[in-house]
Amino acid sequence: MSLRVLIVDDSPAMRAxxxxxxxxxxxxxxxxxxxxxxxxxxxxVGKENRDESKLDIIFTDLNMPVMNGEDFVKQLQTQxxxxxxxxxxxxxxxTQRRVLKLRELxxxxxxxxxxxxxxxxxxxxxxxxx
Amino acid sequence: MMLPxxxxxxxEASAGGSxxxxxxxxxxxxxxxxxxxxxxxxxxxxxxxxxxxxxEPCNCEPDSLLGVCVPFSGDAEGVFSFAIxxxxxxxxxxxxxxxxxxxxxxxxxxxxxxxxxxxxxxxAFLSRSGADCLFALDSPQIERPAPPPPFTRSWTLDExxxxxKVKVRWDRLGVPPNETSDSSxxxxxx
Numbered sequence: 001m002s003l004r005v006l007i008v009d010d011s012p013a014m015r016a017x018x019x020x021x022x023x024x025x026x027x028x029x030x031x032x033x034x035x036x037x038x039x040x041x042x043x044x045v046g047k048e049n050r051d052e053s054k055l056d057i058i059f060t061d062l063n064m065p066v067m068n069g070e071d072f073v074k075q076l077q078t079q080x081x082x083x084x085x086x087x088x089x090x091x092x093x094x095t096q097r098r099v100l101k102l103r104e105l106x107x108x109x110x111x112x113x114x115x116x117x118x119x120x121x122x123x124x125x126x127x128x129x130x
Numbered sequence: 131m132m133l134p135x136x137x138x139x140x141x142e143a144s145a146g147g148s149x150x151x152x153x154x155x156x157x158x159x160x161x162x163x164x165x166x167x168x169x170x171x172x173x174x175x176x177x178x179x180x181x182x183x184x185x186e187p188c189n190c191e192p193d194s195l196l197g198v199c200v201p202f203s204g205d206a207e208g209v210f211s212f213a214i215x216x217x218x219x220x221x222x223x224x225x226x227x228x229x230x231x232x233x234x235x236x237x238x239x240x241x242x243x244x245x246x247x248x249x250x251x252x253x254a255f256l257s258r259s260g261a262d263c264l265f266a267l268d269s270p271q272i273e274r275p276a277p278p279p280p281f282t283r284s285w286t287l288d289e290x291x292x293x294x295k296v297k298v299r300w301d302r303l304g305v306p307p308n309e310t311s312d313s314s315x316x317x318x319x320x
Binding site: 010011012013014016017020024063065091092093094095096097098112113114115116 | 171172174175176226227228239242243245246249250252253254257260262263264265266267268269
């Protein structure tokens with residue numbers, strides 16, 4: 001199985017960190033797509049999540065301009081074809097109230113920053129059931 | 131409520147707060163320790179460096195400092211900022227992006243990584259001070275020159291005896307506990 005991953009974060013530095021972590025993780029990453037906010041991410045999901053080549057996992061930040069991570073997760077859940085994509089939230093906002101809210105919205109997991117590369121790999125494996 | 135494993139948080143700041151924590155209430159009586167813990171956590175986990183000195187005098191020239199400020203709002207409002215030497219910002223950028231055997235990072239790379247460092251330092255600090263509070267962090271902004279003293283806290287890094295200085299300004303506290311009744315002023319340097 002090869003992985004198609006979408007990273008949603010307004011920080012180019014953080015997108016680069018996650019991308020590099022995935023590429024060095026030993027996970028079979030086929031393609032990494034990047035978006036700077038939730039609105040851009042929805043466009044990529046619409047284009048790249050097709051029957052013949054679905055997205056396998058989405059990483060998203062919370063605090064972003066234009067469309068934040070919470071609204072992005074909400075929007076994703078309204079699309080029958082897209083709501084099955086596992087979403088992992090990566091954020092500095094690690095308060096329990098926020099985490100519970102994201103879980104209710106449909107996020108599949110939460111990674112609080114700072115996060116070591118091993119943690120990102122472990123969460124991906126958990127989400128994918130490895 | 132127990133969180134499933136995928137929602138289990140790794141940071142000590144995120145385990146639901148101290149036993150006395152209440153929703154919307156900041157815990158500011160241990161601000162120095164919270165700042166130090168946040169900086170250690172962020173720098174050690176993602177930048178492969180550590181704090182080695184605490185409050186030691188730093189001889190760096192103020193004009194060699196790069197600053198980043200992060201306004202925050204929510205259960206409390208204020209601005210978190212930090213200052214760091216330009217050469218150290220470059221070294222931390224190399225560590226963060228894993229730029230081994232490549233050309234030096236560009237100014238844009240350095241600024242993007244320093245913004246992310248500001249985001250993480252501020253978030254890690256607020257998560258400790260208000261474990262049951264909700265915050266929204268604005269986009270971090272680069273400041274040249276760096277914010278002036280006084281700083282709330284400063285440390286030496288293990289990168290060539292350089293320094294990291296942080297500053298917290300509270301503009302509004304949500305529901306201040308009794309012991310923080312005078313905390314609406316800028317914190318004094320320690």
